[in-house]
Every structure is written in structure tokens, then in C-alpha cells.
Amino acid sequence: MRTTREVPCLVGRVLGHPILDDHSLIQTSELFYVDERGEFARTRSRWYRLGTHGAMNSGV
Structure with a gap:
């Protein structure tokens, strides 16, 4: 996933998010x-518990 944000943000897959399905690929609001x-x-809108780094590519 490429980001065009001009501010720092998180990019990755989520687990246990209150709205999104597990393993959804996300880009957060400003970090x-x-x-x-x-x-x-x-981030601007919530706290995240960070996990391990994984492979981030369009095929996952």
C-alpha cells in the first residue's frame, strides 16, 4: 500500500479493531x-497496540 499522506501515519493490517474486519489493510489518521x-x-482518532512487522505487498 502506498501512501500519499504528508504527515506520519501507520499502515498495516488490523486485529481486534472496533469497526474494521480483522486483517483489513489500513492507513491511519495522523500519528x-x-x-x-x-x-x-x-493517532488523531485512537490508540493502537502495535504488533510484529509482516510482509506488506499487494499480494497479501
């Missing part, structure tokens, strides 16, 4: 904070 250990992130 404001990531904790020192890289476990949590805050």
Missing part, C-alpha cells in the same frame, strides 16, 4: 506518539 518500546501508538 502523534509511539511509546519507547514500540508497543503502542496514538
